[in-house]
Amino acid sequence: MSLQERDKKHIWHPLTQHKTSKASLGIVKASGSILWDEKGNQYIDGIASWYTAMYGHCNPYITSKVTAQMLSLDQVVFSGFTHEPAVELSEKLIEILPNNQQKLFFSDNGSTSVEIAIKMAMQYHFNKGEKRTTLLAFEDGFHGDTFGAMSVSGLSVYNGPFEGLLLNVYRIPAPNGTNNKEVIELASKLISEHAIAGFIYEPLVQGAAAMKMNNAEGLNKLLQLCNENNIITIADEVMTGFGKTGTNFASEHMATQPDIICLSKALTAGLLPMAITTCTQDIYDAFYSDELAKGLFHGHTYTANPLACRAAIAGIELLQTDTMQTNIKRIIASHQSFASTIKEHPKVKNVRQLGVIFAFDVDIEMERYGDSRNQLFDFFMKQGVFLRPLGNTIYILPPFVITEDELQKIYTVIEASLALF
Structure with a gap:
C-alpha cells in the first residue's frame, strides 16, 4: 500500500479541505534543492519547504553536528x-x-x-x-x-x-x-x-x-x-x-x-x-x-x-560563509534578470523582488485555493517543480544552495505556465 493510501486513513493535514483536495504526495527523500516521491519522481523545491531548508535538505554539515549532539x-x-x-x-x-x-x-x-x-x-x-x-x-x-x-x-x-x-x-x-x-x-x-x-x-x-x-x-x-x-x-x-x-x-x-x-x-x-x-x-x-x-x-x-x-x-x-553569501548574491542577480524578462509578458503584473524572494501576479482573478490556482500547482509539479501559488501570485523563495540550472528550470516552467491562461 502506498504512502498516499496509508496517509488517508488517519492523517488530517494543515491548510487542507480534505473533501475537495487530492491525496497528499508521499515524499521519501530530500537532498539539496531536490525532493523525491515514492515513485522516484524528482521535484525542485522552489520554496525551501515553506522557507525553512535554506541551506538545502539534509545538509551534511548540519546533520553531522546534530548527530554528534545526539550522542552527548x-x-x-x-x-x-x-x-x-x-x-x-x-x-x-x-x-x-x-x-x-x-x-x-x-x-x-x-x-x-x-x-x-x-x-x-x-x-x-x-x-x-x-x-x-x-x-x-x-x-x-x-x-x-x-x-x-x-x-x-x-x-x-x-x-x-x-x-x-x-x-x-x-x-x-x-x-x-x-x-x-x-x-x-x-x-x-x-x-x-x-x-x-x-x-x-x-x-x-x-x-x-x-x-x-x-x-x-x-x-x-x-x-x-x-x-x-x-x-x-x-x-x-x-x-x-x-x-x-x-x-x-x-x-x-x-x-x-x-x-x-x-x-x-x-x-x-x-x-x-x-x-x-x-x-x-x-x-x-x-x-x-x-x-x-x-x-x-x-x-x-x-x-x-x-x-x-x-x-x-x-x-x-x-x-556566514563566503560560499553561502555568494550564492545569495547569485540568486538575487538571477531573479533580477528574470524579472526584466517576465515583466514584459502581457499576462504578468506587479513583478516584485527583495533578496531571494521573487513574486508576480498572473493577470487573472483566482481564488486563493480555487481551480485555477490548483491548475497552476499541478502544472508545476508535472514539470518537476514544487511551487505553491497563493491565488494568482506565483513566487519563488529557493534554498540558498539551489544550482543555476535548477533556478533556470524554475523560470522556464513558470514562463510556460502562463500559456494556461
Missing part, C-alpha cells in the same frame, strides 16, 4: 537547567541580530514566538502599572494560528470562525511608498484614541498575503511613531529572517530597530522545530523583579532542545 545530550528541562548548545546559540545569534537585541526566549514554532512577543508587549506595560490592552497590526498580515497570533493576523480565510474570541486589534494598511502619509495619519489617530500596547508587523514582506511588499521608509516612520508613544514594536521575522532579504534580517533595511523579534523556520535550517523571541534589555528589565508575578510565565516542554539548538548554530555558521 538529547533533551533536558530548560527551567532551572541550561546547556552548551543553548548558550552557544545565544552568543552566535546576538552577534548577527540588530544590536539592540539582548535577550532570547525559546519556544517551539513561529506562532508561539509571536504569542510570547504579544505577552511581552502587554505585560511590559502591566508590570509598569499601566493598562494597555490594544494592539496595532497591518491589514492582510499573518502571524500564526494560536489565538494571540490569530488576533493580530488579518487573513480571515484562516481565522474567520474565531473572530469574536480574539484580542482587541486595530489594523492599518501597510505603507507602500504611495500611501505613507495616510498610514502615519491613521496610526497617529488610533494611538491618540486607544491605549495601544504593541505594534506587530512583517518587515518589508507579508508572506501569506502573497508576498505583498511594503516600503522601508514608511515602515521606519511607523516605528519611530511607536517609539515616541512607548508602543512596543514587534518584528515578525519568522519568514524573512536569516538572509532571505539580502541582509541577515529584514529589520536591517530600516534605521529604527524593533523592540522584539520573532524567529523560527530557517532558524533551525528546516531540520527540527524551534523558535526564539528576542528582545531589548529594556523589555527584559520590566520583568526582572522581586515580585514573582512579574515574571514571564510561559514555557514549552521542548524549550531550547539541544538538538534544535545545535542545528541552529550550524545554520548560522553556514549563513
Whole structure:
C-alpha cells in the first residue's frame, strides 16, 4: 500500500479541505534543492519547504553536528537547567541580530514566538502599572494560528470562525511608498484614541498575503511613531529572517530597530522545530523583579532542545560563509534578470523582488485555493517543480544552495505556465 493510501486513513493535514483536495504526495527523500516521491519522481523545491531548508535538505554539515549532539545530550528541562548548545546559540545569534537585541526566549514554532512577543508587549506595560490592552497590526498580515497570533493576523480565510474570541486589534494598511502619509495619519489617530500596547508587523514582506511588499521608509516612520508613544514594536521575522532579504534580517533595511523579534523556520535550517523571541534589555528589565508575578510565565516542554539548538548554530555558521553569501548574491542577480524578462509578458503584473524572494501576479482573478490556482500547482509539479501559488501570485523563495540550472528550470516552467491562461 502506498504512502498516499496509508496517509488517508488517519492523517488530517494543515491548510487542507480534505473533501475537495487530492491525496497528499508521499515524499521519501530530500537532498539539496531536490525532493523525491515514492515513485522516484524528482521535484525542485522552489520554496525551501515553506522557507525553512535554506541551506538545502539534509545538509551534511548540519546533520553531522546534530548527530554528534545526539550522542552527548538529547533533551533536558530548560527551567532551572541550561546547556552548551543553548548558550552557544545565544552568543552566535546576538552577534548577527540588530544590536539592540539582548535577550532570547525559546519556544517551539513561529506562532508561539509571536504569542510570547504579544505577552511581552502587554505585560511590559502591566508590570509598569499601566493598562494597555490594544494592539496595532497591518491589514492582510499573518502571524500564526494560536489565538494571540490569530488576533493580530488579518487573513480571515484562516481565522474567520474565531473572530469574536480574539484580542482587541486595530489594523492599518501597510505603507507602500504611495500611501505613507495616510498610514502615519491613521496610526497617529488610533494611538491618540486607544491605549495601544504593541505594534506587530512583517518587515518589508507579508508572506501569506502573497508576498505583498511594503516600503522601508514608511515602515521606519511607523516605528519611530511607536517609539515616541512607548508602543512596543514587534518584528515578525519568522519568514524573512536569516538572509532571505539580502541582509541577515529584514529589520536591517530600516534605521529604527524593533523592540522584539520573532524567529523560527530557517532558524533551525528546516531540520527540527524551534523558535526564539528576542528582545531589548529594556523589555527584559520590566520583568526582572522581586515580585514573582512579574515574571514571564510561559514555557514549552521542548524549550531550547539541544538538538534544535545545535542545528541552529550550524545554520548560522553556514549563513556566514563566503560560499553561502555568494550564492545569495547569485540568486538575487538571477531573479533580477528574470524579472526584466517576465515583466514584459502581457499576462504578468506587479513583478516584485527583495533578496531571494521573487513574486508576480498572473493577470487573472483566482481564488486563493480555487481551480485555477490548483491548475497552476499541478502544472508545476508535472514539470518537476514544487511551487505553491497563493491565488494568482506565483513566487519563488529557493534554498540558498539551489544550482543555476535548477533556478533556470524554475523560470522556464513558470514562463510556460502562463500559456494556461
